[in-house]
Amino acid sequence: MPVNADATVPANEAEVQDGLPINELFYSLQGEGRLAGVPSVFVRTSGCNLRCWFCDSYHTSWEPTHAWMDIDDVLAEVRNHAQANHVVLTGGEPMMHDHSVELLERLDEAGYHTTVETNGTIYREAPIDLASISPKLASSTPTPERDPKGDGAWEERHEDRRIDIEALSRLVETYDFQLKFVVTDSTDMPEIDELVERIDDATGTTVRSTDVLLMPEGATRDRLEETRETVAELAMERGYQFTPRLHVTLWNDAPGT
Numbered sequence: 001m002p003v004n005a006d007a008t009v010p011a012n013e014a015e016v017q018d019g020l021p022i023n024e025l026f027y028s029l030q031g032e033g034r035l036a037g038v039p040s041v042f043v044r045t046s047g048c049n050l051r052c053w054f055c056d057s058y059h060t061s062w063e064p065t066h067a068w069m070d071i072d073d074v075l076a077e078v079r080n081h082a083q084a085n086h087v088v089l090t091g092g093e094p095m096m097h098d099h100s101v102e103l104l105e106r107l108d109e110a111g112y113h114t115t116v117e118t119n120g121t122i123y124r125e126a127p128i129d130l131a132s133i134s135p136k137l138a139s140s141t142p143t144p145e146r147d148p149k150g151d152g153a154w155e156e157r158h159e160d161r162r163i164d165i166e167a168l169s170r171l172v173e174t175y176d177f178q179l180k181f182v183v184t185d186s187t188d189m190p191e192i193d194e195l196v197e198r199i200d201d202a203t204g205t206t207v208r209s210t211d212v213l214l215m216p217e218g219a220t221r222d223r224l225e226e227t228r229e230t231v232a233e234l235a236m237e238r239g240y241q242f243t244p245r246l247h248v249t250l251w252n253d254a255p256g257t
Contacts, residue, residue: 020074020099021046021066023059023092026256027081030088031247033132033178033213035115040086041078045100048092050119050162051154052136053146054182056219056253060092062148071103075110090117101126121161123170131175136162137191139184163195169202180213180243183231193238209239218245220253 023046030040044057046066059065069077078087087107094100095118107114108127116126120133141159144152171177179199181192192212200207214235216227224245235242251257 018099019068019070020097020103021064022069022074023057023064023066024256025069025074025077027084028257029246029250030086030115031245031250031257032215032243033115033130033180034241034243035086035130036244036246038086039084040088040115041081041084042088042090043074043078043094043103045089045091045094045097047096048119049096049121050093050136050140051142051158052140052182053142053148054140054184054217054219057090057092058148064092071099071106074103075106078107078112079110085111086113086115088115088117093119093122095122095124100124104128118171119162120168120171121164123167123174125174128175131171131177132180133168133171133177134180134182135168135195137181137188137195138162139188140182165198165202168199172199172207173203173205177211178213179207179211180215182217183214183234184217184227185230186234189234189238210241212238212240213243214240215243215245219248221248224248 022043024042024044027041030036030038044060046060046064048061051061055061089100089104094116101124104114104126113129115130115132116128117132120135140162142152142154147154179196196207196212214231216224216231218224218227232242247257
C-alpha cells in the first residue's frame with residue numbers, strides 16, 4: 001500500500017482517532033541491522049517527534065502523509081503477505097502512537113516476530129522481539145544550512161529531544177536490542193562512544209560492542225558510495241558491527257522498498 005498524499009498528520013502530532021496513521025505498508029527485505037536480508041512486512045507509521053535533516057522517510061516527518069487504518073485492517077494487509085513471519089513497525093516514530101502497542105500485541109498473538117524501529121526517545125511496554133534503537137546524533141540536527149525546508153525552525157526542538165537517556169536505558173533493559181547509529185563521517189564517533197558508555201552505565205545490562213551497529217548515511221546509491229567504506233573502516237577500528245543499507249543497494253530510493 002503506497003503513501004496517501006491527500007492527508008496530513010495533525011499539526012500537534014497527537015493521535016486524534018482510533019487506529020494508526022499508515023504512510024506505507026509493503027513487503028520487502030529487511031535492509032538494515034542484524035536481520036538484514038530477512039523477508040519482512042513493513043508497517044510504516046506517519047509522524048515523528050524529531051526532524052533529522054537526512055531523513056529517508058521524508059513523508060513521515062517533514063511533510064507527513066498517511067491513511068488512517070484500524071488495527072484489523074493493518075493485520076489483514078500483513079496476512080496478505082503469507083511468505084513473511086517477520087513484521088517491522090517503523091516510521092517516523094511509531095512509539096508516538098498509543099495504538100502501536102495494540103498492533104504489537106495482536107501481531108504477537110498471531111505468532112509474528114516483530115522489530116520496532118525507534119529513535120529511542122519514547123518507551124512503551126509491548127511484546128517487541130527486537131528493539132532497533134537509532135539514537136540521533138548532533139550531526140542529524142537540521143541547522144538552517146541543512147534544513148530541507150531552509151528555515152531551521154526545527155533546530156532547537158530536535159536538539160532538545162534527540163537523546164533521552166532514561167528512555168534509552170529502559171528500552172535496552174527491557175528488550176533484545178541493537179543500537180544502530182547513522183554515521184556521516186569520523187567526527188560522529190566520539191559522540192557514539194560516549195553515548196554507548198552512558199547507556200551502559202545507566203543500565204543493568206552490558207552493552208557489547210556487537211550490540212552497536214554503524215550504518216552509513218545515505219538514502220541513495222550515490223550517497224552510500226561516498227560514506228560506506230569510511231563507516232566500514234570505523235566499525236572495524238572499534239569492533240562495532242557494520243550494517244549495510246541493503247534496500248538502497250538493491251532498489252536505490254524507490255518507495256515501498
